[in-house]
Amino acid sequence: MLEADNLECVRGERRLFAGVGFRLAAGELLFLQGRNGAGKTSLLRMLLGLLPPEQGEIRWHGEPIRALADDYRAALCYLGHLNAIKEELTPLENLLAAARLADEELAEDEALDALEQVGLAGREDLACKYLSQGQKRRVALARLVKEKRPLWILDEPFVALDAAAVEWLAKLISGHLQGGGLVVMTTHQPVNIPAGAVRELRLG
Amino acid sequence: MFKIILAVIGRDLKLALRRQADIVSALFFFVIVVSLFPLGVGPEPDLLRQLAPGVLWVAALLATMLSLPRLFADDFRDGTLEQLALAPHPLGLVVTGKVIAHWLVSGLPLALIAPVLGIQFDLSAEALAVLTLAILLGTPALSGIGAIGAALTLGLRGGGVLLSLLVLPLYIPVLIFGAGAVDATVSGLGGEGHLSLLIALTFAALGFAPWASAAALKIALE
Numbered sequence: 272m273l274e275a276d277n278l279e280c281v282r283g284e285r286r287l288f289a290g291v292g293f294r295l296a297a298g299e300l301l302f303l304q305g306r307n308g309a310g311k312t313s314l315l316r317m318l319l320g321l322l323p324p325e326q327g328e329i330r331w332h333g334e335p336i337r338a339l340a341d342d343y344r345a346a347l348c349y350l351g352h353l354n355a356i357k358e359e360l361t362p363l364e365n366l367l368a369a370a371r372l373a374d375e376e377l378a379e380d381e382a383l384d385a386l387e388q389v390g391l392a393g394r395e396d397l398a399c400k401y402l403s404q405g406q407k408r409r410v411a412l413a414r415l416v417k418e419k420r421p422l423w424i425l426d427e428p429f430v431a432l433d434a435a436a437v438e439w440l441a442k443l444i445s446g447h448l449q450g451g452g453l454v455v456m457t458t459h460q461p462v463n464i465p466a467g468a469v470r471e472l473r474l475g
Numbered sequence: 476m477f478k479i480i481l482a483v484i485g486r487d488l489k490l491a492l493r494r495q496a497d498i499v500s501a502l503f504f505f506v507i508v509v510s511l512f513p514l515g516v517g518p519e520p521d522l523l524r525q526l527a528p529g530v531l532w533v534a535a536l537l538a539t540m541l542s543l544p545r546l547f548a549d550d551f552r553d554g555t556l557e558q559l560a561l562a563p564h565p566l567g568l569v570v571t572g573k574v575i576a577h578w579l580v581s582g583l584p585l586a587l588i589a590p591v592l593g594i595q596f597d598l599s600a601e602a603l604a605v606l607t608l609a610i611l612l613g614t615p616a617l618s619g620i621g622a623i624g625a626a627l628t629l630g631l632r633g634g635g636v637l638l639s640l641l642v643l644p645l646y647i648p649v650l651i652f653g654a655g656a657v658d659a660t661v662s663g664l665g666g667e668g669h670l671s672l673l674i675a676l677t678f679a680a681l682g683f684a685p686w687a688s689a690a691a692l693k694i695a696l697e
Contacts, residue, residue, distance in 0.1 A: 348574060357490060359494060368489075372569075
């Protein structure tokens, strides 16, 4: 259960938003909407604990995330604008390194299976610098396939994906929701995510 | 705790080996700067012997500086740093791993090649041994202190110059005791005292610097 109360965000001299709050239970999806510059990414960074809110509080299962620190971070998985993959490493190495650094168990055959699901079979051993934008995005998305953490925070996950991949990702997200997970995401594309309760929050 | 440090070291070493140009260019810089001095000041053995510790140490400081701006910049640019900050362990441990990996690809090669370069300065075998030991013990402190500067200047334009202005003054104690150890050995006083102080500096830097860097990185990530 993720709760936010009366959040206020000030960047530089400007106040982006104030009085934002929501409550998200297991199996629910929160769509963050708003024009460019409304503060969607800033709100996501607050939920991640990277950006301290000017005012207000974020709680995970009733406890403030500041106090939970590592325990909260162990429950969340974040996919940002940036792919967080290393150009010099192969998709397989990237996936295994990311899991090890995030303190997650991921066996090599699980990683290979995840790459196959995102359509990168046969490219596991090619350095990522030789992949296209969309393929790099798929390497980043492959992390979600075996992800068991309950809270997913996704910033524009559909960018650079083709139609088939958008549909695949929507299915993956709805599968996660059906398994009792929580998802907070922003997107400018109209995407239909089957099943699960969908909440919307409009900023600005 | 050690698992995460080892994971970071393993990843950074793998990346460094795929990008060998970075390691080799810092090493060549060191070799060339040191080799220019005997050519510039002339073949006077007494003068060269006197210059040797200072020249080798200053060149080692500058060579270490070369690779510092990239310590966090690559991870910052591709989003990996965010993921590391969101991993469920203290960011200071991650930085400790990165500092150790930085030393393995920058400080360690310098220490290994230093005795060969010392021969150009007509140093005795004993002085060469102390020089190597001093560089081996002092360079981890350089990587540690440098990490603070690299974290503070992360994401700034022209951060490279600012980084040298921030970090080089902090390198002065390492320079004094590092060069002093060789000087003391040459003059027959024995360099043990200087070496002990270098070890103390290295431990202080490795214990303290990662946490200061982690605090600076968190500000950069806001």
